[in-house]
Amino acid sequence: MRRLLSVLLALGLVLSFSLVTAVPALGADFYVPSPSYPTISSALTVAGLGDTIYVAAGDYYEDIVLVNGASVLGAGADVTTIIGSGTGSVVTADGVNSGTVFDGFTITGGWATYGGGMYLSGSSLTVSNCIFYNNRATNNGGGMRLITSSSPVVTNCIFDTNTAGFFGGGIACRTNSSPDITNCTIVNNTATGNGGGGIYVHTSSPNITNNIIAGNTAPSGGGIYVFSYTPYIDYNDVWNNTGGDYSGCSAGANDISSDPKFIVGDPEYHLDPDSPDFLDPSPCIDAGYNSAPSLPGTDYEGDPRVFDGDGNGTATADMGADEYYIPPPPTPPGGTVGGEVYPVDKTTLLLPWLGLGLVLVLAAGGLILVRRAGRLR
Numbered sequence: 001m002r003r004l005l006s007v008l009l010a011l012g013l014v015l016s017f018s019l020v021t022a023v024p025a026l027g028a029d030f031y032v033p034s035p036s037y038p039t040i041s042s043a044l045t046v047a048g049l050g051d052t053i054y055v056a057a058g059d060y061y062e063d064i065v066l067v068n069g070a071s072v073l074g075a076g077a078d079v080t081t082i083i084g085s086g087t088g089s090v091v092t093a094d095g096v097n098s099g100t101v102f103d104g105f106t107i108t109g110g111w112a113t114y115g116g117g118m119y120l121s122g123s124s125l126t127v128s129n130c131i132f133y134n135n136r137a138t139n140n141g142g143g144m145r146l147i148t149s150s151s152p153v154v155t156n157c158i159f160d161t162n163t164a165g166f167f168g169g170g171i172a173c174r175t176n177s178s179p180d181i182t183n184c185t186i187v188n189n190t191a192t193g194n195g196g197g198g199i200y201v202h203t204s205s206p207n208i209t210n211n212i213i214a215g216n217t218a219p220s221g222g223g224i225y226v227f228s229y230t231p232y233i234d235y236n237d238v239w240n241n242t243g244g245d246y247s248g249c250s251a252g253a254n255d256i257s258s259d260p261k262f263i264v265g266d267p268e269y270h271l272d273p274d275s276p277d278f279l280d281p282s283p284c285i286d287a288g289y290n291s292a293p294s295l296p297g298t299d300y301e302g303d304p305r306v307f308d309g310d311g312n313g314t315a316t317a318d319m320g321a322d323e324y325y326i327p328p329p330p331t332p333p334g335g336t337v338g339g340e341v342y343p344v345d346k347t348t349l350l351l352p353w354l355g356l357g358l359v360l361v362l363a364a365g366g367l368i369l370v371r372r373a374g375r376l377r
Ligand SMILES: [Ca+2]
Pocket: 285, 286, 287, 306, 307, 308, 309, 310, 315, 316, 317, 318, 323, 324
């Protein structure tokens, strides 16, 4: 009887183990492209809560629909591009909650009535380190449109050369959508029909902090256009927007309006430090707010944020997607350099002496043998 019980118990254990292993693990990783998942969309059809889709560098010709809880991570906006079909939004998020991350892509080629690059409805995910370039909306939200209580974190993103027929060339926030728009570079976007070349706000209260909003165009409020509500606006550089920098709102107490001095011809809008003399650096270096809502811990290329870019001894966040960063000099090999003591690699120092010691021991041993041999003769 006892033996029978043991067998049954063992069988039960095997069965329960089989059942456990048959269920896909929560938090699975998917890789695109791969034989099973050649496109991002093919991975999104099976991914769910807690999963992560890793997308390798390359160009992907598709429109994608995000799913709640499945993060989609590109290899970086400079090498991973989603090129939309031109018949709708490139990226759609409907009911995608916080905890979901969309990061590291260039989004281009979108053409939709609303939200050419990205369309968010009731979605509050994190959108970070992305470039929205050359997307179009015939109505509003050329780069991105948010509606129905969408309050995502939008950080370290570049909105460049997106257009809308009416409102919000770069971003349109509507119907209780209150995102944190922090450390973004919003440039050269256009709203042709009405307001908000850079950002359009309607019945929403976004936090707009540490951004560069420059060179955008609209008939009214070329930089930021607010139809109603009072968004939090501070520590931005809002400059040279055709149709006015602000409409329906005022500049934040710490906003500036100066040429951000990007490195000329750089599509990723790095801030020019005017090195090596630093006489006329970008005014956005160390001009941001360290307590900005959802301040990212790095910039869009992975440089640490916050960094003391002006060398005054106080580390302060920059405005825009780039943080000006000087990597530390490589650590020299052990020893004393220029009066500063660096950590000494004891092994490197001891090795030559060990070698010399071995030679001496062998020489002494040889000498003894020769002497002994001499005595024996
Ligand atoms: Ca800084």
